[in-house]
Amino acid sequence: MSQAWNEMNEMQPIVLRMLTNSIKKGRVAHAYIFEGDPGTGKKKTALLFAKSLFCLSPIDEVMPCETCINCRRIDSGNHPDIHVIEPDGLSIKKQQIYDLQQEFSKTAVESSKKIYLISHADKMTASAANSLLKFLEEPKSDTVALLMTEQSQRMLPTILSRCQLLSFKPLPHAVLKEKLVEEGVSVPLASLVSRLTNNFHEALELSNDEWFAQSRKIVLKLYEVLEKNPLEAMVKLQEDFNGHFKDKQQVNLALDLLLLLYKDLLSLQTGEEQGLAFPDKLASFKNTVLQSSAKRITEQMTAILEAKRKLDANMNPQLLMEQLVLNLQGGASFV
Numbered sequence: 048m049s050q051a052w053n054e055m056n057e058m059q060p061i062v063l064r065m066l067t068n069s070i071k072k073g074r075v076a077h078a079y080i081f082e083g084d085p086g087t088g089k090k091k092t093a094l095l096f097a098k099s100l101f102c103l104s105p106i107d108e109v110m111p112c113e114t115c116i117n118c119r120r121i122d123s124g125n126h127p128d129i130h131v132i133e134p135d136g137l138s139i140k141k142q143q144i145y146d147l148q149q150e151f152s153k154t155a156v157e158s159s160k161k162i163y164l165i166s167h168a169d170k171m172t173a174s175a176a177n178s179l180l181k182f183l184e185e186p187k188s189d190t191v192a193l194l195m196t197e198q199s200q201r202m203l204p205t206i207l208s209r210c211q212l213l214s215f216k217p218l219p220h221a222v223l224k225e226k227l228v229e230e231g232v233s234v235p236l237a238s239l240v241s242r243l244t245n246n247f248h249e250a251l252e253l254s255n256d257e258w259f260a261q262s263r264k265i266v267l268k269l270y271e272v273l274e275k276n277p278l279e280a281m282v283k284l285q286e287d288f289n290g291h292f293k294d295k296q297q298v299n300l301a302l303d304l305l306l307l308l309y310k311d312l313l314s315l316q317t318g319e320e321q322g323l324a325f326p327d328k329l330a331s332f333k334n335t336v337l338q339s340s341a342k343r344i345t346e347q348m349t350a351i352l353e354a355k356r357k358l359d360a361n362m363n364p365q366l367l368m369e370q371l372v373l374n375l376q377g378g379a380s381f382v
């Protein structure tokens with residue numbers, strides 16, 4: 048039995064059913080897009096699907112046996128007819144697509160089938176995307192493309208239109224939060240962590256990470272200063288924040304925490320008190336909300352999203368945090 052298959056089937060029943068049907072009916076598409084949040088099992092599913100297609104003795108026609116040579120080679124990442132592309136640095140470059148095409152122009156090593164997986168397919172450069180498009184336009188009968196992305200709207204419409212889109216559902220926060228609390232994680236931490244990832248193991252790891260617990264405190268502190276004494280926010284930034292959130296990834300996490308905090312405010316603005324990321328701050332958040340408006344909170348969230356975008360484009364983190372603090376404290380709209 049394939050344990051991985053059963054797990055994915057519990058997590059993403061609709062996706063698995065669609066893929067199963069396509070195999071059983073002999074209607075496997077030439078190209079799929081797996082879209083979903085991090086931790087929703089896109090890559091796991093892509094590898095399972097590849098195994099299903101290559102397995103020498105699939106159970107019930109589709110479930111990979113996990114023991115044949117093909118299943119094992121896919122697990123160890125060295126099946127000759129499967130090609131995996133990951134971003135090279137920040138993007139997927141034209142050369143990587145070119146190499147893929149070269150490789151796929153040869154006949155398959157072992158059978159007529161070939162599969163390629165592209166992780167973070169939205170990170171293709173324009174020229175890489177155009178090369179891929181040409182490739183997708185002339186599908187070979189036994190080639191399957193599996194493109195994975197967290198944001199399919201960032202991909203070329205012409206690519207999207209040639210792929211079958213499968214959406215991966217996030218694990219419900221509430222379910223994940225409960226599982227964490229059962230493991231002894233405090234409610235405030237479990238509430239927050241379950242908003243950051245859908246992956247239980249990742250969530251548990253984060254819950255037990257001292258650096259993360261400290262991050263939560265620092266972000267809350269920054270917010271409190273912004274509310275009570277905006278002039279001091281810049282000082283707070285330099286005192287606590289910059290020393291704790293050093294690299295890009297860490298600053299990105301801080302921005303995610305801030306975003307969740309303002310989302311909580313927006314929920315409270317509409318009278319929704321359930322499912323907050325910071326449930327222990329309910330009373331003080333309610334106070335803030337009385338003095339703000341949904342419009343203002345939305346502007347603040349937009350400013351945070353904009354900061355995330357700038358961070359992604361490699362703007363200096365300290366500089367963008369300073370700009371953000373100005374945008375969050377001032378009454379003026381974010382431009």
Ligand SMILES: [Zn+2]
Binds near residue numbers: 111112119
């Ligand atoms: Zn097998």
